[in-house]
Amino acid sequence: MKPIEANNPQPGVGAVGLIPTDNSAQSILQFSGAWVHGAAIAKPVEALIAEFDSAQKPRRILLQTRNLTGWDSRLPTYLIKIIDWCRREGVEVDASGLPEGVQGLLKLARAVPERTDARRSAHGVSLLADVGKSVLAGVQDAKGLVYFIGEAMLAGWALLRGKARFRPVDMLLCIQDAGPSALPIVTLISLLVGLILAFVGAVQLSMFGAQIYIADLVGLGTVREMGALMTAVIMSGRTGAAYAAQLGTMNVNSEIDALKTMGISPMEFLVLPRLSALILMMPLLALYANLMGMLGGALVTVSAFDVSWLQYYNETRRAVQLHDFTVGLGKSVLFAVLIAIAGCMRGMQCGRSASAVGDAATSAMVNSIVYIVVADSVVTLICSRFGI
Numbered sequence: 032m033k034p035i036e037a038n039n040p041q042p043g044v045g046a047v048g049l050i051p052t053d054n055s056a057q058s059i060l061q062f063s064g065a066w067v068h069g070a071a072i073a074k075p076v077e078a079l080i081a082e083f084d085s086a087q088k089p090r091r092i093l094l095q096t097r098n099l100t101g102w103d104s105r106l107p108t109y110l111i112k113i114i115d116w117c118r119r120e121g122v123e124v125d126a127s128g129l130p131e132g133v134q135g136l137l138k139l140a141r142a143v144p145e146r147t148d149a150r151r152s153a154h155g156v157s158l159l160a161d162v163g164k165s166v167l168a169g170v171q172d173a174k175g176l177v178y179f180i181g182e183a184m185l186a187g188w189a190l191l192r193g194k195a196r197f198r199p200v201d202m203l204l205c206i207q208d209a210g211p212s213a214l215p216i217v218t219l220i221s222l223l224v225g226l227i228l229a230f231v232g233a234v235q236l237s238m239f240g241a242q243i244y245i246a247d248l249v250g251l252g253t254v255r256e257m258g259a260l261m262t263a264v265i266m267s268g269r270t271g272a273a274y275a276a277q278l279g280t281m282n283v284n285s286e287i288d289a290l291k292t293m294g295i296s297p298m299e300f301l302v303l304p305r306l307s308a309l310i311l312m313m314p315l316l317a318l319y320a321n322l323m324g325m326l327g328g329a330l331v332t333v334s335a336f337d338v339s340w341l342q343y344y345n346e347t348r349r350a351v352q353l354h355d356f357t358v359g360l361g362k363s364v365l366f367a368v369l370i371a372i373a374g375c376m377r378g379m380q381c382g383r384s385a386s387a388v389g390d391a392a393t394s395a396m397v398n399s400i401v402y403i404v405v406a407d408s409v410v411t412l413i414c415s416r417f418g419i
Contacts, residue, residue, distance in 0.1 A: 046073040047109075050095075058089040060113070062129075063098040066106035076112045088120055095128030107136045179376040183306065186298040190307070195299045205308035209270050213316060216265055221253075221320035224261050225327025228252050233336065242336040246346035249328030254355045258321040260407055262313065263366035267399035271374035274305050275395035278378025279388040287379070297379065306371040313367035314360045321359065358419060362410055366403050373399035 050059035064070075094110065110126070110133070117124045126134055189195040232248040278301060281287050287297050325347060332338045377395040381387050413419075
């Protein structure tokens with residue numbers, strides 16, 4: 032291994048030199064010059080490690096500094112890679128020759144071991160490997176979903192028997208968060224959706240002088256589909272992702288493990304209040320969204336066309352029947368279950384890092400929207416098949 036001159040470093044250059052010793056089992060690495068960001072490094076750490084790999088490995092390496100003009104985090108980062116290589120190869124490292132500040136940073140860096148899921152892998156994989164991983168992940172997710180639904184059903188059965196263990200105050204807080212706190216965004220979105228439906232219908236109906244039937248279009252579209260669907264999409268992004276983040280953070284902080292240690296079921300104590308609150312609030316929010324949607328359609332129809340408020344009201348009463356409300360409310364209950372399951376399941380399955388919490392929240396929102404769209408399609412097909 033060719034040594035680098037370390038005693039007389041060039042200005043503004045961080046140098047590392049291998050100092051010859053009488054003992055072949057021991058090597059001295061000497062660092063000198065400016066080890067700061069922006070300064071050049073005489074030898075990258077990868078090249079230095081490659082030289083150690085190609086030569087006879089020493090049993091012990093001493094790390095020293097001489098004529099060190101300055102250093103920052105660049106020097107400890109360089110040293111950590113060398114120390115990691117020494118640990119993998121079974122080489123002893125002596126850092127007593129380094130400045131006290133560098134030694135302190137090295138100890139802090141090794142005080143807490145790095146979590147295995149805290150860093151994203153930068154290694155590329157083949158397309159076939161990606162497909163295989165996606166299939167295996169899908170199968171694993173399906174198993175986890177079935178298992179989670181089964182546990183949720185058992186927790187619900189315990190609630191019906193009066194044996195579920197959770198705090199009523201948690202239920203009230205979840206109701207507050209999933210109900211009244213969501214009214215502003217539900218009001219805005221539902222009103223705008225009603226306006227959009229009215230404008231879309233008016234483009235065609237006004238060509239035939241049938242502006243009065245905008246009330247039919249908006250009323251049926253809102254009550255049967257858009258009211259429950261838009262409310263579910265809003266709640267999936269607002270509440271479902273929040274559930275995943277809350278439970279994921281509790282999982283990171285080992286709070287869920289603490290509940291299990293105390294003999295308290297996390298499904299009953301954490302999931303059941305959130306699931307019940309969403310099931311109770313979603314039908315009410317869907318009804319409110321129906322009202323706001325029809326109000327938005329009425330604003331467009333009355334202000335832009337020759338239709339009075341009374342005519343719009345009477346036409347809406349004639350077009351929208353009780354079974355239409357029933358279909359919409361049934362969908363809202365189903366959507367509430369799907370949102371709560373997606374959010375809570377991803378939160379309970381969350382990893383042990385901050386990035387895992389973000390991934391859980393994102394995955395909960397995506398999964399809940401997919402579940403909602405698929406369930407809405409299935410229910411609509413069933414209703415169409417049976418003429419409901």
